[in-house]
Amino acid sequence: NAGVTQTPKFQVLKTGQSMTLQCAQDMNHNSMYWYRQDPGMGLRLIYYSASEGTTDKGEVPNGYNVSRLNKREFSLRLESAAPSQTSVYFCASSAIQGETNEKLFFGSGTQLSVL
Amino acid sequence: TQLLEQSPQFLSIQEGENLTVYCNSSSVFSSLQWYRQEPGEGPVLLVTVVTGGEVKKLKRLTFQFGDARKDSSLHITAAQPGDTGLYLCAGAPGNQFYFGTGTSLTVIP
Numbered sequence: 001n002a003g004v005t006q007t008p009k010f011q012v013l014k015t016g017q018s019m020t021l022q023c024a025q026d027m028n029h030n031s032m033y034w035y036r037q038d039p040g041m042g043l044r045l046i047y048y049s050a051s052e053g054t055t056d057k058g059e060v061p062n063g064y065n066v067s068r069l070n071k072r073e074f075s076l077r078l079e080s081a082a083p084s085q086t087s088v089y090f091c092a093s094s095a096i097q098g099e100t101n102e103k104l105f106f107g108s109g110t111q112l113s114v115l
Numbered sequence: 116t117q118l119l120e121q122s123p124q125f126l127s128i129q130e131g132e133n134l135t136v137y138c139n140s141s142s143v144f145s146s147l148q149w150y151r152q153e154p155g156e157g158p159v160l161l162v163t164v165v166t167g168g169e170v171k172k173l174k175r176l177t178f179q180f181g182d183a184r185k186d187s188s189l190h191i192t193a194a195q196p197g198d199t200g201l202y203l204c205a206g207a208p209g210n211q212f213y214f215g216t217g218t219s220l221t222v223i224p
Contacts, residue, residue: 040124041216042119042214043158043203045211045212045213092157103163104160104205106157107157108157109156
């Protein structure tokens, strides 16, 4: 079972360039999330989608946009990359948001460097 | 300011030792979760604690939820090299799932 698949695994950008991180899940989950992970900061929520057709801002949404293309796919776009966006990005999904026993399933991450 | 603070941030111990990791917040959570993350991978859920005062055991790992549901602890007995990794607590006070700052554990053989 693939679970949550993220592409690419590694990316180097120059300041000002744009790119889209792709995420797909094959577990028929309703909710999907984008996190960034920086040393000493744990995981911080960028955007989430509680269900197909809806998206909401998380803790650190500035500089990012998202698209919930369909139930399976949730993409994250950097319109004009900045060095502060150098990080490891994780996509996650869960069956139903808000349930007490909600369990997040994560992809293996995208390591992004902005020079 | 992080909603969930973990301590210690780094921990390096010898195989066979015991350790405790703490997760604290000023907010009340309906539940808290613990995840473990290995290098190059995403976090994987270990356990969910729901009731204040609840204790759950997973082999040599013991998880406790504080009575006031604002904090949690993870105790590992007789640590092994396979326990090495980043341990993260997480909770959802509303619609957003927040993660703690993480504890990086290294168990030396």
